[in-house]
Amino acid sequence: MPGTPMPRPTAPVSAGRYGHLFRPGYVHRDLYASPELFAAEMRHLFGNTWVYVGHESEIPQPNDFVMRTVGRRPVILCRKEDGGLSVLLNRCTHRGALVCRTPRGNARHFTCGYHAWTFLNDGRCTGVPLKHAYGSEYDRADQNLRSIAVDAYRGFIFASVSPHVPPLVEHLAGARDFLDQWLDRDGARPVLVQNGDMQFQTHANWKTVYDNAGDGYHPPFSHTSMLRVFADRYGDVDMQYYAKNFDESPLLSKDLGRGHTTLDQRPAMHAESAWRRQHVSPGREALEAALVDRYGAEEALRMLDASTGSGLNLNIFPNLLIIGNQIQMLEPVAVNRTVVRWFSTTLDGAPPEINATRLRLQEDFPSFGEVDDTAQFESCQHGLEDVPELEWVDIRRHMDTGAGRTDTDGYWREPISSDLHLRCYYGAWRRIMEEAAAR
C-alpha cells in the first residue's frame, strides 16, 4: 500500500505550552534533563497515545498474562478466557496495591495481597471480603480494575490509557507497510517472541535511546571497535559500506508519519545475500552445513537470508523499536533512567538450526555494539544535565540541504545521516503534548 505523502515537518514555532523547548533545528536540554517534564511526558504523552505493550505470542494460551508498563504505570497484559486481550491498570481500586506481582504467568483472576479483593482478568471485581461494611448502596463496578484500550496489529499489541486515540492502523500510518515487510520476510512462518530478552538499563533519558534508533550518522564512529574487529577478520562484511561517504550510498532515512520513521540499510545489506554479508557467528559452518544437507543449497540460503538481520530500523513512536530481528521496548523509569528490553525472535516451525542461528546473531550487536551506544547515551545525559549554560541540542542535519525527496513508495526520504527522525518524532511529541495540555 503506497503511503500518503505526509506534510513536511515544518520549523517548529514557539507557540503553545511547550513551544519554548523548540527552535528551528534545535531542541531544549530540558527535554532530557527536567524531572517535571519527564513526569508530564509520562502522564500526557504516554497517557494519550498507543504504547507498545507486548506480542501476542508472549501470551498464547487463555489466561496467560505478563506485567508491563505504560509510561511507568504498572499494567497487566492478559489473554482472556475467550481469547481476547485486556490491559488492566495494575492498581488495586481499594488502596492502590499491585494486584499482580509476578512478571508472567497464567491466571483467570488476580487476588490483591493486601485485603484480598479479587478481580477477573477482564477487570471485573468478583470478591470483596466482608463487603457488608460498604453498605447496601455501593456500586460493584466502582471496584473493577481500570481496563484501558487495547488493539493489535499482526501480533503487536498496543494499549492506550486515553480512549481518545485514532484506530491503531491509522496511528501506525506508514510504519504498517514496513511492519508488513518485516513480518513477511520468511513467507508463511510467523514470528515468535518466546525466546527471552535482554534488559539493558541505561542511565539516560528514554528519548536519547529513541534518538539513536534513527541516527544513521553515528555507526561508523560509535561502532568503530566492532567494525574494525570484523573487517580485520572477515573483510567486507556487515556495515563496512559505512566506511565510504555513506550519504552518497543507497542507505536512507524515511518519514513514515505520526512520528514513526525508518533507517533502511537493505539496499546495501541485502543487495546480494544478507547471510553472505554477515560475519561469522558461533556455529555458522556446522548449522549451515546441516541445513544444506537437509534442504539443498538454494533453500538453505533462502532461509538463512530471511533470518539474518533485517537491515531495517523501524521506529514506532514512542516506545517500539524494531532493530534487525529484535523487538526493542523502551521502559522509561526516571528522567535519567531507562530500561531497554531487547526481545529475541524465532520463527514458528523453522528448523532448529535456523532458530539457533537467529539467536546467536541476535546476541551479536547487543554485546558488540549496543554497549557502546549505551555509553554514549549516559555521556549525553551527563553533558545535558550538568551544563546548564548550554541549553540547545542540535538536530539540523540535512534540514536545509535540499537532499530530501518523495520516494517511489510515497514516503519522504533523506540521506541516512539526516536528523529527519528527530524532527519527525518531536513533531508528534508536540502535537500529543499540546493536545493534552489544551484538554
Added chain:
Amino acid sequence: MSDARRTLVPPTRGYFDLDHYGTLAALVQEWRSLGEIPPERLPTAEDHASVCRFLHYEARLLDAARLPEWLALFTDDCVYWLPTDVDGADPRKVVSWEMNDRRRLEERVERLGTGRAYSQAPPTRTTHLYANIEVLTAGVTEVHALCTFLIQTHLAGRVSQRSGSNGFVLRRAGRSWQIVVKRVSLFDADLPQDNNSFTL
C-alpha cells in the same frame, strides 16, 4: 593486543552444532539438580587444590585486565556463556547475554583492545571474589568446578556489584587446567543490567 589477534582460521570451526548445545543443556541440568557431591566424584586433595589455585589465577588475570593471557586459559573448543535467564534454559531456544565460541571470545577480547570500545573507556575496574568452590570429577581428563562470585565494580564514578554463580568445565593440561566451559550465571540475569561489557 598482539598474539591473541588474527586467528583467522581457528583450529576448531563452527563446533556449536545442535549436539553441542544438547551437551551444554544437559550439563546445566546436572549442575542444577546436584545434591551433595557423591563420594565417587570427589576429587583428590591435590586436584582440589590445583583447581582452586587455577580459579584464583583466572580471577587475578581479569582484575588486572590481562585479557590476552586470560584468553590463553581457554581451549580451542571452549564456551564462554552468560545466560539471560535464571532457570537453566536451553541456549537453542533462549537468547543469552553472551554465548561465545572460541572465535567470538577472541573477537570480544580484540574489540576491547581496539581503544575504541567506548563502553570500556574508561574501563570498568573489578575485584572478583570466588567463594564456595566445589570440585567434581568428570571422567579422566576433566573436572567440573562450581563457585559463587561477587564482583565489585567501579565505572566512571559509579560503584556497583555483580553476583551469581559460575560453572566451569576444566580440562587437565599438565599440572594445571584449561577452561572448556565458563558459564557465568548472574543471579539477576533476567532483570535490568547496567554496563556489563567488561569481562565477568
